[in-house]
Amino acid sequence: MTDPKASTSLAQSIARRDFIRKAASGTVIAAFGGGLYALSDHLTSEAKAQTRADGRARIPPGQRVISALKPMGGQPGDPSRGNVKIKIHGEVDNPFEVDFRELLAMDVVDTRADVHCVTGWTMLDARWKGVRVKDLAAKAGLKKTARHVIFEAAHGYTANVRLDEGLADNVLVTWEHDGRPLRRPHGAPVRALVPDLYFWKSSKWLTGIRFTRRDQPGYWETRGYNNHADPWKEERYA
């Protein structure tokens, strides 16, 4: 006959061993997964060691480098380049509208810029083709009274940017990304590009650029997001 005490002790021992085995397997799997994650994030590690020409860190705090733009939603506008009409207006002497062919006929720049999304991803060295906002402003005859730039987009979306930041050399009206026409989820046919602010300032499905005397917080800025949106200061929320 089996000794009940010995049987209970054996059962406990098996249960303990089983628990230890499962715990060890779990630890190994978790460690392996973590290791893979760490390996896959070498892009972020490399970027963290770099510094920009302006002395700031290549990657702003709290960001992780990814290899392709992510679609971040929004209400798409008309996707046809044939229907592009970007209105340049507000505090300017000569407001005008520019269509896609006229954009192509302007001084087109092909440049590289890092972009940083408020949700925590950064894409480095993204290639962009477009025209500088400062060239459009010059063509319209920007008044000295202008202090802010409002990027207007489909369905009433707007994003506000300080004038000096909106007229920086790397701020574009762009229609090509990484050698391809801009894709619909990324604002085709034409979007703004303001690389040194969080990416929501780079309005997709652009319809106009309005220069204003007074600041006019835009879609996200009136919904709890920071009015300025400097990634290096982690100005994510209001």
Next chain:
Amino acid sequence: MPEAAPSDPPAKSAKRKKKFKWRPWLRALHRDLGYLAVGLTFVYALSGLAVNHIADWDPNFSNFEREFVVEAPLPEGDEQAAAAIVLSAAGIDETPLDVYSPADGELEITLETSTLFVATETGKVYEEGQKERFALRAANWLHLNRGKKAWTWFADGYAGALILLAVSGMFMIPGRKGLVGRGAVLVIAGIAIPLAYLAYVGGP
């Protein structure tokens, strides 16, 4: 035999004992509000999950792209004819929303869900587009109140209903120890979690 007078003492005492019972009414209110809220709860919960992870996927559309080559050169000067050849080669039976040539040697065909970029001299075609995730996009549209107008009232009503559900839920079934038992622990835990998180991250 005469009927008992309404002022008879036993009947009067029975009437006095009949107290208003509020719990059954609360349960009925909670149940009926719960039924009404089922549809919208699914809309908000599924959309909330989808939009919460917007950095990982597109909750409204599935995106696609492809490349192919058609016989070249395509007819010069007749954009519609060139577009028809490209669409036929691509197996697309759809009237374009727009056919546009932004520059010499380039043709763009805009369809409802995609755009084809054609190099007319080489016949190279790049198509990019997106397909709607119908139910999820509709839920997101409602959740984010993109339509505004009357939906604001529905959304406000739903928020009010959720508050009523939460409050009525606390009182509709009396626990053995009333509200001071397990219910209190869970309510405190529910309030403490967001407060603890706020304290952890240092506030807004």
